[in-house]
Amino acid sequence: MKSNTIKSINPFNGELIKTYELFTDKTVENTVNKAHETQQDWKLLDIEDRTELLAELSDTLLKNKQIYAELMTNEMGKPISQSIAEIEKCMFLCDFYETNSEELLSDEIIDTEAEESFISYDPLGVILGVMPWNYPFWQVMRFAVPTLMAGNTVLLKHAANVSGCALILQKLFEDAGFPKGCFQTLLVNHNQIESIIADSRIKAVSLTGSEKAGRKIAEIAGRNLKKCVLELGGNNACIVLNDADLDKHLDTIVNARMQNTGQSCIAAKRFIVEAGIYDVFLEKFQKKVSSLKHGEPLNSKTQITVLARPDLADDLQKQINDSIEKGAKVIIGNIKKDAYFAPTIVTNVTPGMPVFDEETFGPVAAIIKAKDVDDAYELAANSKLGLGTMIFSKNTNDAIDRISSIEDGAFFVNELVKSDPRLPFGGTKNSGYGRELSREGILEFTNKKTVYVSK
Structure with a gap:
């Protein structure tokens, strides 16, 4: 009834x-x-x-x-x-x-x-x-x-x-x-x-x-x-190349995934990191994510809190566990209680895993190692979704030259994908x-x- x-x-x-x-x-x-x-x-x-x-x-x-x-x-x-x-x-x-x-x-x-x-x-x-x-x-x-x-x-x-x-x-x-x-x-x-x-x-x-x-x-x-x-939906790629200025942009990169406790269609969900900077990025990213302040939503200092419903946390954990069965590794997180889901970092991520292929609507960061710049862009483009891509690199000219290699509705260089009344917003593909x-x-x-x- x-x-x-x-x-x-x-x-x-x-x-x-x-x-x-x-x-x-x-x-x-x-x-x-x-x-x-x-x-x-x-x-x-x-x-x-x-x-x-x-x-x-x-x-x-x-x-x-x-x-x-x-x-x-x-x-x-x-x-x-x-x-x-x-x-x-x-x-x-x-x-x-x-x-x-x-x-x-x-x-x-x-x-x-x-x-x-x-x-x-x-x-x-x-x-x-x-x-x-x-x-x-x-x-x-x-x-x-x-x-x-x-x-x-x-x-x-x-x-x-x-x-x-x-x-x-x-x-x-x-x-x-x-x-x-x-x-x-x-x-x-x-x-x-x-x-x-x-x-x-x-x-x-x-x-x-x-x-x-x-x-x-x-x-x-x-x-x-x-x-x-x-x-x-979206499963936006965040490409981090060897020449990225992590000291300057790390806060932006973390915020791109963790704002609104990760519940954003345009959040960075797949972090595609060039091999030469991978270890340094993972260490700095994990430290920054671990320092986010959890707490009661009405507390002005809170940065991470609950998801909007308990079933959303259940869905998120299933995506992670299914990815683990395919070879992914959890570095931190994958802890759930009711509507709360801890910020989670998953490595050893490859295409075919839910955390690569699907939209993860919560504070989950999938980290993918790219062999080089070309490989990074190919991995970013490997998606049925197409809201936006962000690239962090000092070589902005090269990034601009590669705009057409990404079919998404947005292409942001050294900034997180975001909506702005002055700019059109929307996606492609699914x-x-x-x-x-x-x-x-x-x-x-x-x-x-x-x-x-x-x-």
């Missing part, structure tokens, strides 16, 4: 935060209809009037920063300092689109034989966002803000374990002055999602989540001829398709309409 409720449980102490009632079919219908009706007026609003609301949205984020941060920390276990940083990043996003939306959405003039010809970027309508729990505010905001600025309205289906964040996000937009119906949260189960996507008033879907979820959403969207943007953020993101859910005016 299926439950008509969902529960938000603190992963650190196992305590129930709140129980929420799922929306009935009638409530879903009313919510979708409200989004559709609101969009009819919202799309006609001058872009300057829409962007003015982003200033208030940013101010509301600032005013409630601690409240929002504590809520996400309690719901999914993120260290509080990182939750606060997430809210601040959302403010940066608002500021970017407040400044740039009008220019990004301006008509593109095309010189033809016509008296006037141009591309008009018109909104599609109501857009459904299906979002994950690992960055409960940022993932939603980076989808919703450009989508709203383009003249669409937004429906959010958030991960069940962060339902409190989902509802407070709707209140955030309404408190900032967005008309009711611009941004609404749907508390629904997976079975209800299919009928929502099929609704003629829903024009497109954006999903950030697992490869499995992406395939399912793409299947439903395709069957209903709906556009979708998919940002799925990491999905479409782009968020920047100009590409704000145009994803627009009708690129050809306008031709003859004399």
